[in-house]
Amino acid sequence: MPSSLLRSALVLAAVCCLTNAESVITCEGRMQRLSCDEGVISVLKVAYGRTDRQTCSEGRPPAQLANTACSQKGALEALASRCNGRKVCEVDKRIFGGDPCYGTYKYTQTTYTCLTANHVVACELSTAELICEQEEVIKVIGAFYGRNDRTTCIYGRPNKQIEKVTCLSTTATSTVAKSCDGKRRCTVYAVNSKFGDPCYGTFKYLELAYTCESPTNTSGTMLSSLLHSALVLAALCCLTYAENINITCGKNKQRLSCDDGVISVLKVAYGWTDEETCKEDNSSEQLANTAGALEALANRCNGKIVCEVDKEIFHGDPSPDTYKYIQTTYTCLAARHNVTCENGKAELSCEQEEVIKVIGAFYGRNDRTTCAENHRDKVNKVNCVNTTATSTVAKSCDGKPRCTVDATNDVFGDPCPGIYKYLEVAYTCECPF
Structure with missing residues (x-):
């Protein structure tokens, strides 16, 4: 029975991780890019050098392909320390810190999985x-x-x-x-x-x-140790946790983000609740709490994939002499996500017998990359937001199977004249009551 359990755990780990492994070969002089649509990078194997005459051989003289016993020591450790735990990682040969065979045209071959x-x-x-x-x-x-x-x-x-x-x-x-x-x-x-x-x-x-x-x-x-290791490996591949907590000290910017789904703010504290948090930046005499923070942050961030804010969203400081911090608890909801550039039309739709429920909406600009093509001179302001976008879209669309929203200043007002804006909407489809 124990050996059967161990075997099952190891099979689970192998099926979960190895079937998702990817191998990337990048010829010398080019950037290697590893990425995970879901999860984070875990590097399994790396070879930098040359082990055959065929790989990355096009246009190269035979002398640059002759040495097939060329391998850089420490390549795995170098790449893993740079890329493990990241969603996207771009590197070139400089991370290996040397040349294992001068005069040979080399390549990097990396095998990795997404945990x-x-x-x-x-x-x-x-x-x-x-x-x-x-x-x-x-x-x-x-x-x-x-x-x-x-x-x-x-x-x-x-x-x-x-x-x-x-x-x-x-x-x-x-x-x-x-x-x-x-x-x-x-x-x-x-x-x-x-x-x-x-x-x-x-x-x-x-x-x-x-x-x-x-x-x-x-x-x-030894058996329980092996079993534990196998189950941990399976857990790395197959488990996820829903709740996120972000603490931002003083005047700094807070960043919330979802790798999968959209932001849904659960709790917000703006003020001071204990003597340990952000203690490096304050004195213990500065104690206070501020109400209304949940509504302010939820209005700004709900339904977005990424949201960056600072204390200005709370519109006031009831205790100016008190050092405060923002502590936000949020989760990532599976939802339909729609981005429409200014003067376009956002189309929200559900299947038959389901209706729209708006989670959050944003109209303005919060980065320099969304809807930026052909408008590079109109994307420089990134703290531009209409504070009533969620209620506006919800009023128009909630309870309908299909809804069209114009991404225009006529509908939402103009929070930043001269800036090219966009409408971002997240919604779910629900059975009507």
Whole structure:
């Protein structure tokens, strides 16, 4: 019976992970791109060098293909430390730090899989909160601190602070793992004092992925240890957790995001509720709480895939001398997501015998990439929002099987004249009462 159970667990792990493995070959001089539509990257095998004369051989002289025993040591560790736990990772040969066979034309062959895990992004000077259920502990898959794109954590930032995208701390994974592995709850500050400053003057972010595991029973037998490892591997591939908590200190920007589905805000605290949270940035005498935060943040973020905000959305500070923070609990709902550029028409539709239920709507601009083609001179303002978009769309569409909404200033007003805007709507289809 035990051997049968172990075999079943190992089969589950193999079926779950190996069938999803991808192999990518990139010829020397080009960027290799790994990505996961669902889950996060876990690198399994890496070879940098040359092991045959056929791969990446087109147009190359025989002398550059002759050495088929060329392999860079430490390639797996180098690539895994850069990419594990991320949704998208782009690298080139420089990460391997050497040339295993000068004069040979080389390539990188990477095998990786996508693990289902908790994925967290915290903008610089904000806080990443890692939480597991009772009787489970954190296991860090990978972490990244720096900047690798021009879209993450850009709210309110000038172009010069987001233009450098080859910027990373090489010790982020080990730093977070050392702080958090084996704990049920862990707070990590996305600050240079913890990770170093890999690119001075660039606004950075912390991206990490982790799973929640049962603590290892060190007094068990070899069989129970093997069984535990197999079940953990299966869990990495097959489990996910719904609730996210984001804590942002002081004047910093808060970023909520969903890899799958859209944001639904559950709880918000703007103020101060204990003496531990954000304690590095305040004095213990500064204590207060602020009401009305849930409605303000939900109106801004519900139904979006990514939402970046700061304290200005709360429209006032009832206690100016008090140091406050934003603590948001949210989940990701499976929903239909529609983006329509300004002057277009959003089409919302459900199957027969179902009707529309609007989760959230946004009209304005919150990034520099959505609906930007042919309008590059009209996308520079990114904190532009109509605060009544959700109620406007819901009033028009809730309870109908089909609905058309014009993405125009006539319908929503003009929150930012001269800026090219878009309408973003998330909705579900429900059976009518």
